[in-house]
Amino acid sequence: MVFVGGPRQVGKTTLALSLIGPQATERHPAYLNWDDPKTRPPLRRGELPAGEPLVVLDEIHKYARWRNLVKGLYDTEKGQRRFVVTGSARLDHYRKGGDSLAGRYRHFRLHPFSLTELGGTSDDGVRDTLAALLEFGGFPEPLLARSERALRLWQRERLTRVVREDLRDLERVREMSLIEHLVDLLPARVGSLLSVAALREDLEVDFKTAGRWITILENLYVCFRIPPFGAPHIRALRKRQKLYLWDWSVVPDAGARFENLVACQLLKYCHLQEDIEGHRMELRFLRDTDGREVDFVVLRNRSPLFAVECKTGEGAISQATRYFAERTSVPVFYQVHLGERYAQSGKVTVIPFARWCRELEMP
16 A cells, blocks of 8 residues: 655645546545545445455545455455555645554655656746745645636635634634634744744643644644754754745745745655655754754754755855854854855855755655
8 A cells, every 4th residue: 555645735646637537536436535425435345446456445544444444345355456555634734643554555755746747848947946835835726827816715724724624624613713823923033933832822821732633633634843953063953943935936035935845855854865865864854043054954864964044135155154064063154145156165065956855866
């Protein structure tokens, strides 16, 4: 079995249907969708569509006993069929706890589009594609439409479905309006140290509740947090985290939006290394108690690979980047930007974002 996780409307269903066949639609008998109650009774009787070697179980986490159902289907049909199981939150949330499905599946995470995937045959094409990614985000529908009106409508519909439908299926939370308010508060906090205490005050709830709601939104692929890298030989920050959104198009500040785009690119890189190669990957950031900061550090099997500082301009190397390059064991530092300048100085490379993606073979 293959489990495909990822945010709502990132393209999991489209991908799954393409595995059935090039012309497969949601009416195909091998596609079973738990948003459609008509698919549930046959499976409860142990029936599957005849003559279909690949079966897609879409949004199956909406069935309360999905784990036992999937385990039973696999154990009885594994010699005759293959299964693709999709879901946004519940699959990942359950997978982290360990389960009786261990050894029966591989798990992959589907991300929004990246600059490398969208390509571009010329420098102008790359610049136009990057501008579209920054404005419309990486989710297929608004990115391909490239319409501000379509983007606004899509954002509203997606978050309503995530909070009102997916959250209802995952957790017992009564204060839906407060969680919607929390979602509205997050874009302005992207790239900064996250203060759960400040969110608690804005929401007028206790600290544990605010923290639990953030975790729920992480499980729903609305946001993700990264911890600090406690490098030796510096007075590193150790507890505070930074928060980013899967849909960076809602971030109002241009600099924070670009940083969020880079964060998503790095998270995609880490997940690829984990899901395909089996490495243990970590995405962190560097910050000391004096406030010096480099936006990201990528670790593989607990060893730092490289660090990344984001700049919308193409100016000189930041003082914080030079400071950490001299005092940490991180072997390479990149200062990525939206301009055209390329320069190297010791461990630090100033590089345009598009070129950085190509040279590091970002997914």
